[in-house]
Amino acid sequence: MKIVLRLLGVAALIALGIVIYRAVRQYREDSVFDLGSGTQSSPPSSSSSGGESRSISPELLAILADPGDKGPVELMRDSEGKEWLVNRRNGYRYPVEDGIPIMLLEEGEKNRDESLIIRQE
Structure with missing residues (x-):
């Protein structure tokens, strides 16, 4: 019984790692398509703050x-x-x-x- 519980615990940790990996990968892919990302080197700022x-x-x-x-x-x-x-x-x-x-x-x-x-x- 202890072996089964340990295997389930290891499987849960592996599944959690996979979920975190996929979330990070999806975030990186989505951030590539930000509006104006290729034309601007600084983060966007409000026009009322005097920034670009x-x-x-x-x-x-x-x-x-x-x-x-x-x-x-x-x-x-x-x-x-x-x-x-x-x-x-x-x-x-x-x-x-x-x-x-x-x-x-x-x-x-x-x-x-x-x-x-x-x-x-």
């Missing part, structure tokens, strides 16, 4: 489209350091706050800049 804000990850930027004409947008930074997603076909600019694009038509119209439009002839 998060940027849009290249993967997200590749799939974003202007909500009006469904065309691609490009990431630009203005002279004040604020990031914008720009549609060069109509001059709409969409703000990016802490790595989150505000892709509303109202925001694009409100922040329209005629000088950003590229004329194709």
